[in-house]
Amino acid sequence: MQPGTVRAADSVLVQDGGVREPDPDLLIDLQDVHLRRGGATLVGPLSWRVELDERWVVLGPNGAGKTSLLRLAAAQEFPSAGSAHILGEVMGRVDTSELRPRIGLSSSALAARIPGEETVFDLVISAGYAVLGRWRESYDRMDVDRAHELLESLGAEHLADRMYGTLSEGERKRVLIARALMTDPELLLLDEPAAGLDLGGREDLVARLAVLAADPDAPATVLVTHHVEEIPPGFSHALLLSEGGVVAQGLIDDVITAENLSAAFRQSIALDAVDGRYFARRSRVAGRHRA
Numbered sequence: 001m002q003p004g005t006v007r008a009a010d011s012v013l014v015q016d017g018g019v020r021e022p023d024p025d026l027l028i029d030l031q032d033v034h035l036r037r038g039g040a041t042l043v044g045p046l047s048w049r050v051e052l053d054e055r056w057v058v059l060g061p062n063g064a065g066k067t068s069l070l071r072l073a074a075a076q077e078f079p080s081a082g083s084a085h086i087l088g089e090v091m092g093r094v095d096t097s098e099l100r101p102r103i104g105l106s107s108s109a110l111a112a113r114i115p116g117e118e119t120v121f122d123l124v125i126s127a128g129y130a131v132l133g134r135w136r137e138s139y140d141r142m143d144v145d146r147a148h149e150l151l152e153s154l155g156a157e158h159l160a161d162r163m164y165g166t167l168s169e170g171e172r173k174r175v176l177i178a179r180a181l182m183t184d185p186e187l188l189l190l191d192e193p194a195a196g197l198d199l200g201g202r203e204d205l206v207a208r209l210a211v212l213a214a215d216p217d218a219p220a221t222v223l224v225t226h227h228v229e230e231i232p233p234g235f236s237h238a239l240l241l242s243e244g245g246v247v248a249q250g251l252i253d254d255v256i257t258a259e260n261l262s263a264a265f266r267q268s269i270a271l272d273a274v275d276g277r278y279f280a281r282r283s284r285v286a287g288r289h290r291a
């Protein structure tokens, strides 16, 4: 490697002198990013900016690149090309182990690593150490109170002493969000938080996420989903992905439209918006997506 260069990805060297300066108002700032693995382009070309008080939904069909994009935002992947600034830090120059505790993440990949015998309370409080499960860490009264408060705000306080493996899917999702919030993160990333929930569980979670979205002290949030019905009221922006690329992004009402959904999902989609919620179904009008 030449002096003055940093390795930003397996295949890309970025000249130190040529790195963009981070904008402190942007929590996520991706510019002309590609993420490639095994000869395939998972994401890109894509540019995306998330500001401090924004609540984003990332929506798209299976395989669109949503989880891959979230992994870039979570500082778990480096772009193969382009530049990525996360929480004002230049990816490739920052120690990601210091960056990750500032990001709250709830995902099925994390859920799969949780031992079934872990108690709910330990799972939440141990987030501060970025570990799964308690070992010999010590926690002060404030940590204990915060863990209880978060569990209560997500309707899971009564589960505090239960083993994670005994929880229902809906209970698990709520507990994982409590854990993601435990470190008071600057950025909250939720990958399909309503996946696997029944109608009641989904509606309960959507209502709780709407309360979080309306809280001015809550972190900037990015929620990944396949379904417009899972978008909580109060979310401000949307990014619609298809085959790794952007179909549309910006203010939510401009992006979540029948035309854009039809293009992303490659079939004619009809959309209703009621009380800040969206509802989609296949349209009988053929060919809308081709337009």
Ligand SMILES: Nc1ncnc2c1ncn2[C@@H]1O[C@H](COP(=O)(O)OP(=O)(O)OP(=O)(O)O)[C@@H](O)[C@H]1O
Binding pocket: 037, 038, 040, 041, 042, 060, 061, 062, 063, 064, 065, 066, 067, 068, 069, 226
């Ligand atoms: N390590 C990898 N190597 C090659 N291809 C990969 C790798 N990881 C993911 N992919 C592919 O990249 C594409 C995007 O995957 P990703 O999981 O980001 O999509 P997604 O939108 O989250 O999908 P889903 O909604 O089904 O969860 C998929 O086609 C997937 O098979």
